[in-house]
Amino acid sequence: MPSAASPPINGDLPRQFASRDALNTLLAQEFPEAEGELSPIRGGREAAENKLRRIDARSYAKSRNHLNGAVTGLSPYIRHGVLSLPEVRDAVFARIRNRDEGGKLINELGWRDFWQRMWLDLGDGIHHDQEPFKTGHDAGAYSRELPADVRAGTTGLACMDGFRDQLVSTGWLHNHARMWMAAWLVHWRRVHWKAGADWFLEHLLDGDPASNHLSWQWVASTFSHKPYFFNRGNLERYSDGHFCDSCPSANSCPLEGSYDQLENRLFAPMPAIRETGNNRNQQRQRRSSGGASAALARPKR
Amino acid sequence: MTFQRPILWIHEEALGANNPALQAWPEAPAVFVFDTCWIQDARISRKRLGFLYENALDLPLTLRKGDVAAEVLAFARRHQADGVVSSSAVDPRLEQIGEAIDAELPLELLDPEPFVELPRPPRLGRFSRYWREAEAVVWEGYSAAR
Numbered sequence: 098m099p100s101a102a103s104p105p106i107n108g109d110l111p112r113q114f115a116s117r118d119a120l121n122t123l124l125a126q127e128f129p130e131a132e133g134e135l136s137p138i139r140g141g142r143e144a145a146e147n148k149l150r151r152i153d154a155r156s157y158a159k160s161r162n163h164l165n166g167a168v169t170g171l172s173p174y175i176r177h178g179v180l181s182l183p184e185v186r187d188a189v190f191a192r193i194r195n196r197d198e199g200g201k202l203i204n205e206l207g208w209r210d211f212w213q214r215m216w217l218d219l220g221d222g223i224h225h226d227q228e229p230f231k232t233g234h235d236a237g238a239y240s241r242e243l244p245a246d247v248r249a250g251t252t253g254l255a256c257m258d259g260f261r262d263q264l265v266s267t268g269w270l271h272n273h274a275r276m277w278m279a280a281w282l283v284h285w286r287r288v289h290w291k292a293g294a295d296w297f298l299e300h301l302l303d304g305d306p307a308s309n310h311l312s313w314q315w316v317a318s319t320f321s322h323k324p325y326f327f328n329r330g331n332l333e334r335y336s337d338g339h340f341c342d343s344c345p346s347a348n349s350c351p352l353e354g355s356y357d358q359l360e361n362r363l364f365a366p367m368p369a370i371r372e373t374g375n376n377r378n379q380q381r382q383r384r385s386s387g388g389a390s391a392a393l394a395r396p397k398r
Numbered sequence: 399m400t401f402q403r404p405i406l407w408i409h410e411e412a413l414g415a416n417n418p419a420l421q422a423w424p425e426a427p428a429v430f431v432f433d434t435c436w437i438q439d440a441r442i443s444r445k446r447l448g449f450l451y452e453n454a455l456d457l458p459l460t461l462r463k464g465d466v467a468a469e470v471l472a473f474a475r476r477h478q479a480d481g482v483v484s485s486s487a488v489d490p491r492l493e494q495i496g497e498a499i500d501a502e503l504p505l506e507l508l509d510p511e512p513f514v515e516l517p518r519p520p521r522l523g524r525f526s527r528y529w530r531e532a533e534a535v536v537w538e539g540y541s542a543a544r
């Protein structure tokens with residue numbers, strides 16, 4: 098481990114720790130307001146390289162939508178530049194025998210690059226609704242507060258409480274879990290996406306306002322043509338029934354139903370969509386004036 | 399702009415050895431600052447701080463906490479630096495901190511290696527549009543070992 102380049106003076110934070118517990122204690126002293134404990138996911142180059150070595154682009158393509166699929170877990174390291182996107186791209190190239198094998202994973206790295214470019218373009222505009230909701234509900238119909246039972250993980254839905262526990266204890270969630278949780282919070286609980294997005298950023302080790310806020314907006318429909326939603330069958334399939342089997346609400350599951358039934362239940366008939374002046378006016382001048390006409394195809398249903 | 403004795407400001411988008419500032423100035427004193435305002439306002443949890451901390455420990459950095467611009471400038475005075483070098487950031491918060499530093503002491507920003515270098519800025523708004531322009535260029539870097 099390299100040592101600090103300059104001799105320490107008063108106020109420098111320590112660089113030597115006898116153990117991870119000692120780091121935990123130091124953080125509790127220095128940042129008493131920061132809640133929770135350390136994540137089992139470690140920072141640093143070695144941990145990142147271990148994950149990089151385990152990339153399996155072929156199984157990734159087949160299984161990435163499953164909670165136990167061969168996803169890479171690289172997002173925290175990429176987000177903080179421990180690994181650069183070109184480095185991960187080249188690691189994928191080195192492991193595949195033809196272009197088909199790497200197509201899906203390279204595509205996802207492209208998503209990361211795309212959201213970063215959108216952020217450069219929109220600046221702090223990503224914090225605001227990019228477009229009106231396409232749910233038939235007005236923005237004002239969504240609560241601005243994260244409900245206490247969601248924060249505490251006591252909603253009685255085994256899936257959502259399980260995702261909350263994983264989010265809070267590890268700081269990482271599978272993409273599909275993020276989508277389900279966002280959709281449930283916005284469309285079933287009628288909470289504004291920003292409340293959920295800010296809560297995610299408290300915890301995600303890969304917490305990135307661009308990927309996070311714009312994905313939430315995609316789910317909510319303020320950055321897409323239509324809201325993303327799902328049903329119990331979809332969640333059960335991609336989680337191998339893991340949650341439903343032990344769910345106290347299994348017989349009164351709000352996620353149960355066909356897509357048509359849920360659509361009728363969750364969304365109001367849409368008034369004609371007006372092109373209202375929107376928050377893009379709040380973009381900072383320096384950033385490109387180019388129109389970001391929203392409507393993304395991410396993440397897939 | 400060439401500095402004689404710069405310090406490096408390492409921020410949370412570039413906590414890796416491939417940080418272009420660290421690569422260009424491997425001997426220069428470097429600092430990472432935990433942004434206490436951001437941590438409080440955004441209710442950042444301890445696990446995120448621990449993750450940042452462990453990444454930072456892998457690099458030859460001095461670690462501080464507080465007002466980032468003020469801490470970076472104090473670090474520059476401590477080393478009698480004539481400038482600050484950093485990597486360009488996407489986050490507007492980091493950009494604003496950079497501006498505050500630059501108002502007191504010249505700041506030079508180096509670009510990290512891009513994922514894909516396109517001949518002209520791609521059309522955004524939709525991923526599909528961007529990817530139509532970018533995908534082939536990304537794959538130019540791949541030569542199948544047959």
Ligand SMILES: Cc1cc2nc3c(=O)[nH]c(=O)nc-3n(C[C@H](O)[C@H](O)[C@H](O)COP(=O)(O)OP(=O)(O)OC[C@H]3O[C@@H](n4cnc5c(N)ncnc54)[C@H](O)[C@@H]3O)c2cc1C
Pocket residue numbers: 161167168169170171172173175176205206208209210212270271272273275276279297301303304305306308309310312313316395396
């Ligand atoms: C509501 C919601 C919030 C999200 N918030 C974040 C966030 O704060 N930070 C973040 O990095 N990602 C976010 N994502 C995107 C995605 O869920 C994560 O990047 C991914 O799950 C990380 O796991 P992984 O590294 O195993 O990904 P893999 O599937 O193994 O993908 C490899 C890498 O590609 C990039 N990537 C993959 N999918 C996406 C995507 N949809 N958007 C952007 N980049 C992607 C990531 O850097 C990832 O590490 C969010 C998605 C949703 C639906």
